[in-house]
Amino acid sequence: MGRRSIAEKVCSGIEKSDPRPRKLKLVIYDFAGERIPPKFFDNLKRVFRLMQDGRMLQYSAIVARHTSTVLAVAELARYYRCRSVRVYAVEELA
Numbered sequence: 001m002g003r004r005s006i007a008e009k010v011c012s013g014i015e016k017s018d019p020r021p022r023k024l025k026l027v028i029y030d031f032a033g034e035r036i037p038p039k040f041f042d043n044l045k046r047v048f049r050l051m052q053d054g055r056m057l058q059y060s061a062i063v064a065r066h067t068s069t070v071l072a073v074a075e076l077a078r079y080y081r082c083r084s085v086r087v088y089a090v091e092e093l094a
Contacts, residue, residue, distance in 0.1 A: 007046030027062040032083035
C-alpha cells in the first residue's frame with residue numbers, strides 16, 4: 001500500500017456532518033505573493049474528489065455545499081503555509 005496523500009490525511013480528520021447543507025460555503029485563500037506549490041492544486045483536486053463536493057470559482061476562491069469540504073480546503077491551505085484563509089457561508093440574494 002502506498003503512502004496517503006495530504007488530501008487523504010486532511011479529509012480523514014474532518015467530521016462529515018453538516019448542520020446547514022443547503023447554504024453555499026466559500027473559501028478565500030491568499031498566499032500573499034508567495035509562489036503557490038503545484039502540489040497544492042493536485043491535493044485540492046483530490047479533496048474535491050474525496051469529498052464529492054466543491055469547485056474553484058477563481059484561482060483563490062472555492063465554493064462548496066458542505067462544511068466538511070471547505071474545512072478540508074482551509075486545512076490544506078494552512079498545511080501549505082497559506083498566509084490568509086477565510087471561510088464564509090453564502091446567501092444568494094438575486
